[in-house]
Amino acid sequence: MRRADRLFQLLQLMRGRRLSTAEWLAQRLEVSVRTVYRDVAALQAQGVPIDGEAGVGYRVAHDYNLPPLMFTAEQAQALVASVRIARHRLDPALAAQADNALSKILSVLPLDSRAAADSLQLHAIARPHEALHLDRLGHLRRAIESKCVVNIQYQDVNGQPTGRWLRPLACLYWDAVWTLSAWCELREDFRQFRIDRIQQMDVGPRTFTDEPGKTLADLFRQISQPMPR
8 A cells, every 4th residue: 555545544543533542543554553653644734733742642733625636647537438428428518517526636646646547548439428418318308407397399209299397306327218207297196308309408497496306316216116016
């Protein structure tokens, strides 16, 4: 384990307890007690507010927050992989924000973590989602956040047109297509709609509030129930 990773774990262990002895820390980190003493001294020299002393125990000030960008090389690679997989499947606005967030993270990483992330040979070949469908995904995402009722003109698998007023609850990705999970006001039940089959869509101005039996949690509970025999 790199020393930087060990220092991070040491700090995490101390933050999770009121008082930690050097012996306990050494056991958890699989190092010697002397190494713990040196690591604690190194953290204190960097300004981390650690109280206590050898033979008694250590604790970190309760209001101390870790810097948010302490990632290992593999964690940095996981972030890169996640953005590469997601960027071509998100609406343009969210994809751009994902790229911007990743750039910010990579810019402040240690050189070795940044190099490991940049050299990751894991790529996601873009599926040709139509721009119109991804644009609608963005509108639906915002409608879900603002709890706006949407009106759609939809074409089912048999090519039959239908119009629905929906309470949008979530968008689900199925490795090939996006679907909208919604409470359908016409059927008075949950329904799934493929976004690429939505012919037209209008959002708002009517909004909705969560009602018992019509929420996303209710839908997930319904899906998780075993089928009757």
